[in-house]
Amino acid sequence: xxxxxxxxxxxxxxxxxxxxxxxxxxxxxxxxxxxxxxxxxxxxxxxxxxxxxxxxxxxxxxxxxxxxxxxxxxxxxxxxxxxxxxxxxxxxxxxxxxxxxxxxxxxxxxxxxxxxxxxxxxxxxxxxxxxxxxxxxxxxxxxxxxxxxxxxxxxxxxxxxxxxxxxxxxxxxxxxxxxxxxxxxxxxxxxxxxxxxxxxxxxxxxxxxxxxxxxxxxxxxxxxxxxxxxxxxxxxxxxxxxxxxxxxxxxxxxxxxxxxxxxxxxxxxxxxxxxxxxxxxxxxxxxxxxxxxxxxxxxxxxxxxxxxxxxxxxxxxxxxxxxxxxxxxxxxxxxxxxxxxxxxxxxxxxxxxxxxxxxxxxxxxxxxxxxxxxxxxxxxxxxxxxxxxxxxxxxxxxxxxxxxxxxx
Numbered sequence: 577x578x579x580x581x582x583x584x585x586x587x588x589x590x591x592x593x594x595x596x597x598x599x600x601x602x603x604x605x606x607x608x609x610x611x612x613x614x615x616x617x618x619x620x621x622x623x624x625x626x627x628x629x630x631x632x633x634x635x636x637x638x639x640x641x642x643x644x645x646x647x648x649x650x651x652x653x654x655x656x657x658x659x660x661x662x663x664x665x666x667x668x669x670x671x672x673x674x675x676x677x678x679x680x681x682x683x684x685x686x687x688x689x690x691x692x693x694x695x696x697x698x699x700x701x702x703x704x705x706x707x708x709x710x711x712x713x714x715x716x717x718x719x720x721x722x723x724x725x726x727x728x729x730x731x732x733x734x735x736x737x738x739x740x741x742x743x744x745x746x747x748x749x750x751x752x753x754x755x756x757x758x759x760x761x762x763x764x765x766x767x768x769x770x771x772x773x774x775x776x777x778x779x780x781x782x783x784x785x786x787x788x789x790x791x792x793x794x795x796x797x798x799x800x801x802x803x804x805x806x807x808x809x810x811x812x813x814x815x816x817x818x819x820x821x822x823x824x825x826x827x828x829x830x831x832x833x834x835x836x837x838x839x840x841x842x843x844x845x846x847x848x849x850x851x852x853x854x855x856x857x858x859x860x861x862x863x864x865x866x867x868x869x870x871x872x873x874x875x876x877x878x879x880x881x882x883x884x885x886x887x888x889x890x891x892x893x894x895x896x897x898x899x900x901x902x903x904x905x906x907x908x909x910x911x912x913x914x915x916x917x918x919x920x921x922x923x924x925x926x927x928x929x930x931x932x933x934x935x936x937x938x939x940x941x942x943x944x945x946x947x948x949x950x951x952x953x954x955x956x957x958x959x960x961x962x963x964x965x966x967x968x969x970x971x972x973x974x975x976x977x978x979x980x981x982x983x984x
Contacts, residue, residue: 578977582606583936586911595932597975605936608969612915613645613933615922616893618796618820618868621647623669625654630873630891632673634953636681638871638894640978641951643935643968645681647893648705648868648926651688658688659696663703680974682933684926686741691725697732705926706739706794711747711778721747727785734791739926741794744778744803745770745844763883764833767845775844776802783810783817792816794925797870799825799847801854808863818865818925821855823896826867826903828852828958836958838886839879842872845888859913865921867900869893873954891954895945899959901937901966936970943967951983 578595583605585591593610616639622630639647649670651657657666663685674681684705687697697707709729710719720726733740753769760768779795783806786793798804798819810817824842829852832840840846858864872889879886900918903909922928943949944963950956971978 578972578975579603580605580610580936583608583610585610586915595934595972595975597977599975599977601977603936603970607938607940608936609911609939611643611935611937612919613931613935613971613973614643614897614918615646615648615928616644616869616871617648617866617922617926618650618822619647619871619893620650620652620873620889621670621871622873623653623673624666629875630953632670632681633677634951635871635893636674636677636679637983638891638951639681640679640971640973641968641980641983642894643897643937643971644893645931645933645971645973646683646928647681648684648686651686651708652710656688656690657685658690658693660699663687663700680976682931682973684928689720689729691720691722694725694728694732697729697738698736701736701738704738706741707733708741708743710743711745711782719747726781727789730785730789730791734789737792739792739794740786741796742778742782743797743843744782744795745774746777746781749774749777761883762833763838763841763886764830765883766841766888767830767833767847770843770845772800772802772847772851775800776806779803779806783807783815786810786817787813787815792818794818794820796820796868797822797825797844798858798864799844799855800851804854804858804863811863818921819858819863820866820868821859821864822868822870823892823899824870824890824958825852825855826859827899832958838881838883839956839958841879841883841886841888842870842890843888856908859909859917864917865925867896867917869896871952873952875954876956879956890958891950891952891956894951895957895959897935898945898964898967899962901939902964905939905965931974932972933974934972935968937966938969939966941965941967941969
């Protein structure tokens with residue numbers, strides 16, 4: 577039994593609580609606050625096919641260290657998770673890696689939309705958390721950029737009550753804009769090629785398809801005011817549209833290219849300060865439903881390649897709770913908003929079962945993010961050097977207690 581004494585709840589009460597466990601542990605938690613464990617609805621843990629970047633052993637440690645006990649993993653693997661056979665093989669490897677790590681992380685998988693395998697969708701509707709459609713190119717070879725296949729995918733998902741999650745960037749416009757910047761080799765051009773209009777055009781198309789087919793639509797990594805205006809309008813019309821943003825679109829902007837260079841590359845790209853402020857406004861008016869890290873690790877060697885060769889993506893899962901807690905310390909977010917964005921709404925949208933996983937947080941702890949704190953195999957973070965107030969201290973997952981000051 578895990579016994580927790582005098583812990584503070586986010587509504588200001590002090591309680592004692594117990595969690596069933598094979599361990600017998602007592603925690604004096606009078607300096608700590610109780611949170612439900614976080615749900616990250618958007619991760620890329622790289623198994624199978626790219627375990628040299630990350631695997632579920634290293635990623636599970638990073639997740640637990642960040643207060644995350646449930647992750648929803650994307651399908652752009654090698655091979656892509658677009659068939660029942662591929663999903664079965666992926667899950668077997670994931671289970672082996674979690675067993676090796678001795679971390680009972682909760683997880684769900686997305687099915688990758690592939691125009692050659694749309695017939696797989698009805699077979700797998702009970703086995704996956706959603707259908708992931710890449711409307712714009714990113715890591716991997718999953719891409720549907722023709723109107724007919726897109727509508728077919730939405731229609732089949734709707735008929736099977738399966739959530740559609742989209743990477744909303746218009747591939748045609750990306751290719752067109754790339755031609756105008758062939759002489760630019762600086763990483764900041766990435767934000768110009770994949771402009772706000774690239775995202776808005778795809779979001780507009782996705783919302784139209786959701787309206788026509790009656791599909792439930794989850795729009796990943798929303799980053800611009802144009803997207804947000806379209807999403808607000810769709811929600812007002814009663815459509816089942818849900819919006820996710822990321823830590824990097826809340827806490828970084830395109831000024832980061834000057835310091836980080838190609839390390840700052842991500843899809844969709846970092847935006848202007850004004851776009852970042854619009855995302856914060858959408859947090860406060862509840863247009864944004866969730867925060868997904870889009871944890872997408874690459875090695876430092878890969879990220880330091882010249883623009884055009886360096887991949888896009890950030891490792892983020894182990895520090896995003898601390899970033900949000902620091903935002904609370906700076907009075908940018910309430911504790912209730914953090915719980916809604918990282919637990920309540922993901923649980924509702926993805927229809928996840930209720931569990932008793934928790935995180936105990938020290939809201940007063942101040943730490944500067946350094947290399948020694950990184951557990952992701954990627955070994956780097958775009959947030960290095962940030963001084964943050966508020967850190968998770970203990971995570972409990974399936975009755976297992978993890979002391980985050982001593983997790984290996």
